[in-house]
Amino acid sequence: MEKSQVDHVEGLEPQACREEASWAKLIPGGYSPSRCIKLRGRPMINAILLLAGTSIMFFGYDSSCMSQVDTNANYLRYMGTDSGSARDSAAVGGLVSLWFGGFGIGAILVGCLADEIGRLKCIQLGCIWAIVGCALQASAQNFTWMAFARIIGGIGCGHLNTIVPIWTSELADSRDRGAFVAVQFTLALTGGTIVYWTEYACLKTQSLAFAWRFPLALQLIFLFFILFATPFYPESPRHLVRIGRVSEARDIMTRTRRNTVETEIERELAEIVAAIRLEANEPPPSMWKTFTTRDKLRTRRRIMLGAGVQIMQKFTGIDFISTYAPEMFSLAGYTGDKPALLAGGNFFGYTASLALAIYLCDRLGRRRLMLIGSSSMFVVLIAGGILAHEVISKADTNPGLSSRCGAGVAAVLYLYSFIYGSTWLTTCWVYPTEIFPLVSRAKGTAAATVAFSLAGGIINEIVPYLINAVSYWVFIIFALLNLVMLVPIYLFYIETANRHLEDLDFLFAHDSPFFWHAERAFASRKIQEAAADEKFNQEGIIAEGDLKV
Template sequence: MYQIGNIYGITAIAVIGGGLFGFDISSMSAILPTDQYRCYFNQGPHGPGFDDEVKCSGPTANVQGGITAAMPGGSFIGALLSGYLTDMFGRKTTIQIGSVIWCIGSIISCASQNIAMLIVGRFINGISVGICSAQVPVYVSELAPPSKRGRVVGAQQWAITWGILIMFYISYGCTFLEGPTAWRVPWGLQMIPAVLLFFGLFLLPESPRWLARKDRWEECNAVITLVHGKGDPNAPFVHLEMEEIKQAIEFERQNADVSVTELFKPKMLNRLHIGIFTQIWSQLTGMNVMMYYISYIFGMAGLSGNINLISSSIQYIINVFMTVFALIYIDRWGRRAPLVIGALLMATWMFANAGLMATYGRPAPPGGLDNIAEQSWQITGPASKAVIACTYLFVASYAPTWGPVSWIYPPELFPLRVRGKAVALTTSSNWIFNFALSYFVPPAFVNIQWRVYIIFGCFCTAMAIHTFFVFPETAGKTLEEVEEMFMRGVPAWKTRVEYNSVKKAERGQLDDKEKAIGLQHEQSPERLENAAGDVKA
């Protein structure tokens, strides 16, 4: 069967798995404030119905938190399962399993007759998102050359932003339909990308590193030749890549315990902590809260109806546009700088919103604005426009920094023998915090109101400090070079981007001295500082 060898073509199909998560986020944010949804799942005094004279309040704050949190709850389970599935069946097959599960969940969600059925459907959808979000970055990172790895893995975040934007406008268009059709249609249409993903994966090669672990060396060499050598098995980078993979596999088999318990041993525990906190902090920025409940936030700022939904969509456009900068420059910027700078910028906008809400806002009438209890605080006038502007600036700060880097960074931290399970574990931490925040935020808006912004502002400040002192630079290094960096214990703040030298190596422009270093530096314990320094000199 024909296989795509261009890394960008491979990425374009694989990251559809990320788009599934985006579809879920925006469909929920667009559907939440609609009368069709609130009346069908109404828990107010009048119960379900579509009486125009009755303003339905929808599910209670706690129940709505549970409905929203069902998806990340399922994602937590799916991410954990994916580590075992990917080691057993391969990266491609595991992602295909995830796409089938997504279709099952979507069918149940769009056919929901009550809240319980909706929660079950969203939970099953979550299992799919957990599997795909954990294994798509692993799959793409194992195929990509080092100088493009950040760009192509970061494309997962771009796919998420496109999924958010496309599904939001589909959902918005469906709000003009009558009755439950308004939410059944978008939740049914979200099966389409999963179907495309399932069949598109047949055109892609398997991960060469997974093939090597299974002793399928001819297939491994064929994939590297296809993707990195453009069909030329004698290309310099093909030889370098095969040598590094062979030595890594040999080392693992002679010296390493490949069970999941290795992740908790002293030499691996530090990078596990870094990977887990990369995902935890990405949630504690508050970005997904902004995405899920943006209609609540803009409702507090005085927007309602279609104006609220259209204004909400602007942040999704900003999200798509600003992520492009990361795709272009992330391998030059590295990982550390975007994480630190992005966290500081987001803290600024969170504290600014808290100050504006506290100074110029006031409690909403009993029952909340527009009969939505979560909109329990209101702000009007020029200050409300400043809140909306800060929200947009927050999204613009997240999109080129924590958004893509939180997916790029964890797969780069771990050696091949544990990468599938390790990334599954780190991604599961993302989803368990997503679950907690999805459940926490609606009642938080009711009970502590504008102080929610202070909480997230403090989180952003803490993560800036943590990443500066603890998170090392992995950009421009092969996955095997990253392994040695951790083994040697190089302090995080002394690590640097190795973009130019690895780019030169990939283009086959090494002179004789550099080639010798490239083939021999695996055996040198001084490789990271001396050999790389010689190449640059």
């Protein structure tokens, strides 16, 4: 492309740019063109997935690490919760929920810092929080020590789990964003599988103290790798354009695409520039204004959608099966070591389900996967509730039938986990990173992650009581919640797959909240852009007037 054709894209007005915070220079690391790994195409994509996948693997490990620690007699003695009283159960559950509180704080920090210091330095700060939290948890001597350690560790995990999907979504080709996140969360479930079986092996072969302290300390391996590898990676091209480094953004986009087509790169870059020009018409919103002010980009509505998908994913019922899996397999009539072994085996099927998610997420799209997933989970959970009822009611009168029904409940739990993993798990994390405009993407994604932490804390606090109080009815409750969720998904959730992030600005900024109105207006806009596309193909340049969001 000729220099004169490039100048228009690079001619981003200084007033439309925002400099990084002056104190960002005090944080070592971050992006450097000279230090960034010199890979292109598929090798670069694989390298990005390695770092992002390790970060999300840490999330999977950290979020599951308390599943067998909570029942360790040595741990309970140190925490002063080994008397078996109701107060002890509440305290143990509280330590789990404190992690979710820290997770929400970490997400809020990302919303405040990501645009000020860049995506890579934000990842590094999250690692520091997590390293301190892991060290404190592994060395905890009492309840108060562990409580603060859980909060600090949660801050680090929430920090990483908010910023890493933003970073990868902004780096990825629009055709690969869903697959990027699906690969990452395949590794998240791999992390959960690793910690479950590590803890089980330690319980069977090592001392009780080693069995809970070693798995908590093992997380440091992930974190040190992330901390020291991050400075060698590319920064988000959208962040670089926002701070006026357009040529560096172009270079990164060229090196992170499987098939480098110069005209497509220039068109996407022009869309980013146009979006930044549009956002520059209003001052950058504060965290409070993001929630309270109605703007022409409909940011507040987007927050409701992003937070809504995170809350709904918790109300699908996944935590009552993944976190409290041994208790659920006990409802199937299994005793002794069988509930723990079945729960561990479920992680393998759960992880395998992400292979299907990688294939489907960009082919079927986010909206269809949510609808298919909730419909399917409604059916299997109803079946699980009926079978669990038969297990309990026939235990004394017909043990053979009760045993067969118990096997059916176990099959339902495995099938449910597979359905959730292949539909909702990827969608609920990629969707919030796609729907926000660049100016509020970090803050909006942070708000969605805070919603995840609040919903997760509430669910994890009430589910143990719910299982004890209503027994097999817990299946029916979550089945009905899945049925109810079909309504808002159908009405309000717009498809985001295979669309440029800047195209989504137009879709979500529509006056009507109903998806069909936005889609109709978007289709009309695409027809109007046909002439601009033809001009672009002929001349390799898009006029500013052709890119109105």
